[in-house]
Amino acid sequence: MKAPYQVIGMRFFKGDMDGVLHDFTKLSLMVRRTSKKGDGFGQSGFDVLEVNAGDSGNYHKLQHVTFPASLELDLEPTNKGFECLEVTIPARTAAKA
Numbered sequence: 001m002k003a004p005y006q007v008i009g010m011r012f013f014k015g016d017m018d019g020v021l022h023d024f025t026k027l028s029l030m031v032r033r034t035s036k037k038g039d040g041f042g043q044s045g046f047d048v049l050e051v052n053a054g055d056s057g058n059y060h061k062l063q064h065v066t067f068p069a070s071l072e073l074d075l076e077p078t079n080k081g082f083e084c085l086e087v088t089i090p091a092r093t094a095a096k097a
Contacts, residue, residue, distance in 0.1 A: 001074065002088070006030040008048065008068045012059035025059040026050050027084060030068070051075060053084040065089060 009028040016022075028050050033043040051073075053059075065071070072088035 002072050002086070003075070004070050005073045005075075006068055007065075007071050007073075010053070010059060010062060010067075012056040014056040023055045025053040025056055025062075027053045027073075027087075029073075049082070051082040051084045052078075052080075053087065058087070062087065062089070 006029065007027050008030050010025060011028075012025040014023045028048050030046050031049045033045055033047050069089075073084050074086040074088075075082045076085055
């Protein structure tokens, strides 16, 4: 489901580590911490959620964006967290490039 997220940074790696080839981009999102009443603990404020965003080519497509930026992301839950399927850059953010 597409929704706006505050993206505070990103990183990529393309290369060999211990004989294993890696090629990825990860986005760092600022998300609100929430807790349900009666959990027995409390939390408030914000946290950082790192999501997979495809290969290193996606980093190069987004490197002109000035962070933090509000971007529309299509996130899908996976067994390892979240996978970003699509990033939409608002026209006003793209115009800053």
